[in-house]
Amino acid sequence: MGDVILTMKGIDKSFPGVHALDHVDLEVRKGEVHALMGENGAGKSTLMKVLTGIYSKDEGTITYEGKEVEFSNPRAAQDAGIVIVHQELNMLGHLTVAQNIFIGREIMNGKLIDDKKMNEEAAKLFDQLGIDIDPKETMSRLTVGKQQMCEIAKAISHEAKVIIFDEPSAALTEAEIEELFKIIRDLRDKQMGIVYISHRMDEIKVITDRVTVMRDGGYVGTLITKDSTKDDIINMMVGRVIYEDPKTESAVAKDAPVVLKVEHLNAGRMVRDVSFELRKGEILGFSGLMGAGRTETARALFGADPKESGDIYVNGQKVDIKTPQDAVKCGIGYLSEDRKRYGIVVDKTVAENSTMASLESFMKGMFIDKKKENQIAQQYVETLKTKTPGVDQLVVNLSGGNQQKVVIAKWLVRNCDILIFDEPTRGIDVGAKSEIYQLMNELVAEGKSIIMISSEMTEILRMSDRIVVMCEGRKTGELDIAEATQERIMHAATLRD
Amino acid sequence: MEKIKQNAIVKKIGFNRVVLLCVMVLLYLLFALITPMVKANASFVSYARMVSALKYAYFLGFLSLGVTFVIATGGIDFSIGPVMFCAALISGYLLTAKGWPLALCLLVCILVGTAFGILNGVLVAYAGLPSFITSMASMMLAKGIGSVCTKTQSVSWPQLADANGWYRNLVGIKMGSGEFPTGLVLLILGAVICAIILNKTMAGRYILSIGSNREAVRLSGVNTKRWETLAYIICGTLAGMAAIFYVAKNTTVLPGLGDAFNNEAIAGCVMGGTSMTGGVASIGGTLIGVLIIALLQEGILAMGFQIHYQYIITGLIVLVVVWADLRSRRRRN
Numbered sequence: 001m002g003d004v005i006l007t008m009k010g011i012d013k014s015f016p017g018v019h020a021l022d023h024v025d026l027e028v029r030k031g032e033v034h035a036l037m038g039e040n041g042a043g044k045s046t047l048m049k050v051l052t053g054i055y056s057k058d059e060g061t062i063t064y065e066g067k068e069v070e071f072s073n074p075r076a077a078q079d080a081g082i083v084i085v086h087q088e089l090n091m092l093g094h095l096t097v098a099q100n101i102f103i104g105r106e107i108m109n110g111k112l113i114d115d116k117k118m119n120e121e122a123a124k125l126f127d128q129l130g131i132d133i134d135p136k137e138t139m140s141r142l143t144v145g146k147q148q149m150c151e152i153a154k155a156i157s158h159e160a161k162v163i164i165f166d167e168p169s170a171a172l173t174e175a176e177i178e179e180l181f182k183i184i185r186d187l188r189d190k191q192m193g194i195v196y197i198s199h200r201m202d203e204i205k206v207i208t209d210r211v212t213v214m215r216d217g218g219y220v221g222t223l224i225t226k227d228s229t230k231d232d233i234i235n236m237m238v239g240r241v242i243y244e245d246p247k248t249e250s251a252v253a254k255d256a257p258v259v260l261k262v263e264h265l266n267a268g269r270m271v272r273d274v275s276f277e278l279r280k281g282e283i284l285g286f287s288g289l290m291g292a293g294r295t296e297t298a299r300a301l302f303g304a305d306p307k308e309s310g311d312i313y314v315n316g317q318k319v320d321i322k323t324p325q326d327a328v329k330c331g332i333g334y335l336s337e338d339r340k341r342y343g344i345v346v347d348k349t350v351a352e353n354s355t356m357a358s359l360e361s362f363m364k365g366m367f368i369d370k371k372k373e374n375q376i377a378q379q380y381v382e383t384l385k386t387k388t389p390g391v392d393q394l395v396v397n398l399s400g401g402n403q404q405k406v407v408i409a410k411w412l413v414r415n416c417d418i419l420i421f422d423e424p425t426r427g428i429d430v431g432a433k434s435e436i437y438q439l440m441n442e443l444v445a446e447g448k449s450i451i452m453i454s455s456e457m458t459e460i461l462r463m464s465d466r467i468v469v470m471c472e473g474r475k476t477g478e479l480d481i482a483e484a485t486q487e488r489i490m491h492a493a494t495l496r497d
Numbered sequence: 498m499e500k501i502k503q504n505a506i507v508k509k510i511g512f513n514r515v516v517l518l519c520v521m522v523l524l525y526l527l528f529a530l531i532t533p534m535v536k537a538n539a540s541f542v543s544y545a546r547m548v549s550a551l552k553y554a555y556f557l558g559f560l561s562l563g564v565t566f567v568i569a570t571g572g573i574d575f576s577i578g579p580v581m582f583c584a585a586l587i588s589g590y591l592l593t594a595k596g597w598p599l600a601l602c603l604l605v606c607i608l609v610g611t612a613f614g615i616l617n618g619v620l621v622a623y624a625g626l627p628s629f630i631t632s633m634a635s636m637m638l639a640k641g642i643g644s645v646c647t648k649t650q651s652v653s654w655p656q657l658a659d660a661n662g663w664y665r666n667l668v669g670i671k672m673g674s675g676e677f678p679t680g681l682v683l684l685i686l687g688a689v690i691c692a693i694i695l696n697k698t699m700a701g702r703y704i705l706s707i708g709s710n711r712e713a714v715r716l717s718g719v720n721t722k723r724w725e726t727l728a729y730i731i732c733g734t735l736a737g738m739a740a741i742f743y744v745a746k747n748t749t750v751l752p753g754l755g756d757a758f759n760n761e762a763i764a765g766c767v768m769g770g771t772s773m774t775g776g777v778a779s780i781g782g783t784l785i786g787v788l789i790i791a792l793l794q795e796g797i798l799a800m801g802f803q804i805h806y807q808y809i810i811t812g813l814i815v816l817v818v819v820w821a822d823l824r825s826r827r828r829r830n
Contacts, residue, residue, distance in 0.1 A: 324718045345714060357719070
């Protein structure tokens with residue numbers, strides 16, 4: 001670790017009704033990877049937005065390279081050498097890699113764009129980073145991991161001195177994460193200051209030198225990573241210990257009836273000959289790396305995407321599921337991994353979203369029985385401990401975890417017996433997470449059955465009774481929880497043909 | 498300002514609607530003030546002027562109410578004006594040239610609208626065609642079919658004094674020197690029914706939800722195609738009804754026209770607070786929006802200006818309203 005390159009001191013920011021940042025400090029040195037951690041809503045993104053000039057601060061000082069600065073917009077911050085690599089990639093798929101890297105500051109030859117020169121410059125950048133990408137390749141043909149590398153190359157091409165990574169590993173495979181870490185270490189060795197935002201505790205231990213923890217918009221503290229344990233960091237984040245041991249044996253009776261049987265399901269490239277069974281009262285974990293075909297399997301099963309072949313049996317009866325409507329009629333509910341796109345209806349209230357899948361049972365003749373609707377919605381707000389001012393609140397005004405609870409309520413109101421939870425805790429803070437775990441356990445205790453797709457190993461090991469592992473569209477393993485270990489799952493998850 | 502927003506009655510009606518209502522009243526006062534200044538001996542404040550403005554609002558109102566449902570789903574229907582004309586031409590032709598009974602002709606008039614609604618709805622919802630292009634195409638179909646059916650002749654519906662002339666009472670019944678505005682009663686009745694459908698029934702709930710997030714609704718096990726089609730059918734049917742009020746006002750229908758009314762109907766709807774991206778719609782707003790357009794048109798005529806000035810003003814108002822809608826949405830996200 002070298003000299004201090006960036007200091008944020010006493011940063012305070014309020015929005016109407018919310019004290020988003022309460023005198024937060026952050027210090028980044030040259031040649032360090034500095035983790036910024038905290039639950040969702042802790043204020044990490046807000047802090048970074050203040051730094052890069054998207055928001056203006058109310059109080060506090062930012063000192064960068066020894067001078068006090070205040071950037072008026074991200075462009076100004078970029079010019080000064082502070083760049084963000086966003087979680088969501090801002091790439092134009094139809095352009096080439098080089099064109100993307102130089103977008104907005106194309107290298108010109110007179111009045112024309114000099115593609116040749118840009119390709120050369122991009123190739124140089126990739127050389128520096130030790131990445132093997134052809135600058136002339138069309139962006140959309142690269143994997144998500146490679147696209148991320150391009151983002152990084154773009155950031156570095158701005159002669160960055162401070163790079164902020166905002167959950168860079170969220171969409172990457174293990175191998176890609178390794179490559180990412182190698183690059184980050186290189187950048188660190190080149191004396192850049194790196195801010196690394198992530199929820200993945202394991203990564204923090206591996207890649208970072210120091211950790212700054214935020215909670216509820218406030219600064220909690222800064223730790224040296226190698227001198228602290230996971231539990232230390234988590235305790236600072238939530239103020240309580242939440243790390244629980246994995247499940248050791250299945251809670252499901254050996255002779256529990258099979259409620260769902262899928263045989264030889266085929267749908268596109270991502271679902272090849274998948275077969276499995278789900279028992280009553282069981283949580284069946286679906287593990288695998290990103291792009292293993294788990295979500296695609298769930299969507300094909302649910303009728304959200306067309307399937308080519310395969311038989312589905314619900315309670316022993318063969319069923320023909322062509323649309324989500326058919327699936328819902330069979331008592332299957334699907335909680336999507338992408339809540340905003342596939343879960344909530346933003347212009348509708350909590351109550352209206354809760355009854356979205358079962359409106360027919362809220363009809364009084366031709367009209368919707370609003371009283372009954374509100375009453376039932378209220379009941380689920382209480383059961384699920386959804387934080388909302390009322391059931392007539394627009395769902396868009398709720399936080400991520402509470403929106404998720406509304407979507408869960410939708411399927412509970414429908415009283416589905418088979419629930420598919422696709423990444424049920426993604427983007428949800430730690431507190432809400434354990435509430436959702438508890439709820440899942442209550443649901444299976446009531447005799448419902450759950451398919452849980454999860455990319456978090458700890459979640460899989462903590463919740464599942466049995467685990468199906470997929471890789472590249474095929475089922476590559478099935479483990480009882482008693483015999484499941486991280487190594488075994490990872491082994492199956494990388495079993496390629 | 499905040500205080501007004503929190504007022505119970507204002508909340509119930511919606512703040513934007515209250516603003517719009519104020520705009521309407523101000524506009525009326527403005528015209529009352531300016532008209533005598535611009536044109537000698539002209540006056541805007543008269544019962545006749547008001548009735549004239551309202552008559553314009555009746556058929557436009559039904560068009561606009563209908564298209565509100567389609568816009569609520571996030572779609573658009575550019576065929577309603579020509580569909581209205583097509584319905585009026587076909588049914589008028591059957592009445593005058595073929596001697597069909599009036600009641601049957603009025604029914605045919607509505608059903609022609611329904612048929613176009615089904616066509617648009619099926620093409621958009623089931624075949625997955627973009628609503629913009631689909632309705633452009635059916636607009637041309639409507640113009641063409643209307644002209645072909647009447648052999649490109651204009652159709653003159655009977656006058657009040659003629660046999661079969663009673664339908665004209667649908668816009669207003671002569672009472673001494675004045676007139677009872679039947680049309681207004683029917684338009685308000687229509688709006689109330691539309692508001693009930695939109696806000697209290699399953700159809701309305703799903704139509705709005707589709708406009709807000711179609712995939713989320715589909716993945717809730719809802720037959721989104723069916724409800725989306727229904728929105729177009731409601732729209733077409735109301736265009737057919739609009740045709741009745743159009744002929745009751747004008748009696749003569751020319752073939753190959755009607756597109757101008759698309760724009761005014763959509764403008765009325767958008768002015769009223771229905772979001773062009775779907776998901777948010779207000780029937781009350783649409784009604785006020787249409788009344789404002791009718792008022793503009795009457796005011797401009799009263800001042801002795803060309804009607805084209807009305808287009809300019811309406812165009813500007815629509816731009817401002819859409820811009821404001823986008824801004825408030827962006828702020829919310």
